[in-house]
Amino acid sequence: MRLLIPIFSIFIILLSISHAVSSHDFTIDGTVLELDESNFDSAISAFDYVLVDFYAPWCGHCKRLAPQLDAAAPILAGLKQPVVIAKVNADKFTRLGRKYDIDGFPTLKLFMNGVPIEYNGPRKAELLVQYLKKFVAPDVSILDSDAAISSFVEAAGTDFPIYIGFGLNESMISKLAIKYKKKAWFSVAKDFSEEAMVLYDFDKVPALVSYHPSYKEQSIFYGPFEEDFLEDFIKQNLLPLAMPINYDTLKLLKDDERKIVLTIVEDEADEKSMELIKLLKAAASANRDLVFGYVGVKQWEDFTETFGGNKKTGLPKMIIWDGNEEYFSVIGSESIAEEDQGSQITRFIEGYREGDIIQKRIGGPSLIGYIMSLMGIRTVYLIVFVIAVVMLIQTINKEEPLTVGTRDRDDHGSSSAPEAESREVYRSGDKED
Structure with missing residues (x-):
């Protein structure tokens, strides 16, 4: 019986040590935890939900992401089901990078009870909070x-x-x-x-x-x-009956396979457009197999011009868009007159369903303008410059040609590249800087 007391005492001591190690003095205080190989496992074991930013100090995308995570951390820490944000320099602590298959920076992974999954949600602080609040x-x-x-x-x-x-x-x-x-x-x-x-x-x-x-x-x-x-x-019902088309709402469409009835107006905020939007909602309610959207030339001129819609053309204009590079005009319904617009919308839908359409492709020059609006003119010039330099090096030294992106990913990977941005012109990707 006397042996039970020391054994029990040892058990209590071991339990205390175990608790101290597992918690590693971590607290949910709303700050972003800085992790390394010595405390990483303890951190993801100490909390139910940990969002980890695998970053590299030299990475520009990582530097832009950091303040977003700093802003989101205290809000997520205060949730009923808190989410802790942590970061680890995977360029320095390469063992962790290899263990979790980090091939680009920044890479976010959400650890749920110690099990990692890829985080592909938004990266702006407010949107990140909304996404994770729902996720947990x-x-x-x-x-x-x-x-x-x-x-x-x-x-x-x-x-x-x-x-x-x-x-x-x-x-x-x-x-x-x-x-x-x-x-x-x-x-x-x-x-x-x-x-x-x-x-x-x-x-x-x-x-x-x-x-x-x-x-x-x-x-x-x-x-x-x-x-x-x-x-x-x-x-x-995941989408509204008639949806304004902008950078954010385009992302909502990327997983929807329905064709988009796109109405181009001069200014989506004026009174005439507001009345037209009411009619579009009524048409959408009766045609649930289609998505109805609208966009103003005043609000997004680069986008509307890719479909041949501008102030010089007859507006409002309706088209059917597949969400990629093709769209369709309905013969006899190239534009909507101000009188009896409800009947004209009905005829447009009927004409599309009957196959009275002309297939078209998105305009080239305006498409470039749209890419520039997404990426920024400096980025476009930088890409052109880099490609020109690479081509020059290839010409000079044909024995060992260099191409963009040949650097070892384990050393200096990047989560986004110019090619990726240009491929996702109308349906921007899940990652958001």
Whole structure:
């Protein structure tokens, strides 16, 4: 019996040592942790969620990312399910770089309970917070009162669509909630009042309500609650009925396979355009197999000119765009007159469905202008200069030709390259500097 006391004491001591090592004196204080090979494993074991920035001190992209992470860190640390941001100089601590397959800088990985996954979300501080806040939330939130519903909607914010299943079994949407977790909030209301039914405008259960806070748009789905039908409803309501086209919304379209009905106006903020947008929403509601978008020449002239839309052409102008290099004009519906625009939109859609179209390709010169607007004129000049230098070196020394990007990735990789930027002209990539 006397042996039990020392053994118990030793166990307590070992437990204390283990706790000290595992925590490594780490605290969630809202700062970005600086990790190295001596404390990396302890850090990712100490917290449930750790976003790690694998960077190199010489990397320009890394230098631009650092202040974004500094700004996001205190907000993420204060979440109900905190996310810790850390960074490691993978150019110096190469063992860590090799272990986690780091072949470019900066590379972000999210460690969930010690298990890493590639982070492909936004990199601006505000958007990064919104993305991770959603990422660490439950796949489907269970709501048991009107107050819980209100709290859920308020906490979800305005950046993602919200789906609430009233009188719906969680298992019916759990699989799809996991699939579309990065794009929407999902919940199931187990208990609610008639006031909630009035507020969300449904009159029977089960019902799945989709709500777009940013656009104040709402749709109701009463079934059938089979996976294919449910998924169609969820996909069709991830985007608003008529979407303004800009840098951010183009990214939302990259995973959507539907054709885009693009309306080009002179100024999307003027009164005439606002009335036209209402008509586009009505058409979108009746044609869910298409995405409806609009853009103003005043708001984004470089983009509109790639489709032949400018102040000198007949505006408003409607086209069908495949999201890449091709678009279609509908014969007899090249522009929309001011009178009876609703009927003209209907004829445009009918003409497209009947095949009365002319296939076109995006204009070359304006496309270059658009690339320059994305990358910046200095970047374009720098790329041209680098290519010219490389070609000159190749000509001088043909025995050992040099090409852009031949440097050993383990030594000086980069997460973005000029070629990558130019390939993603209209659907910019997931990484954002």
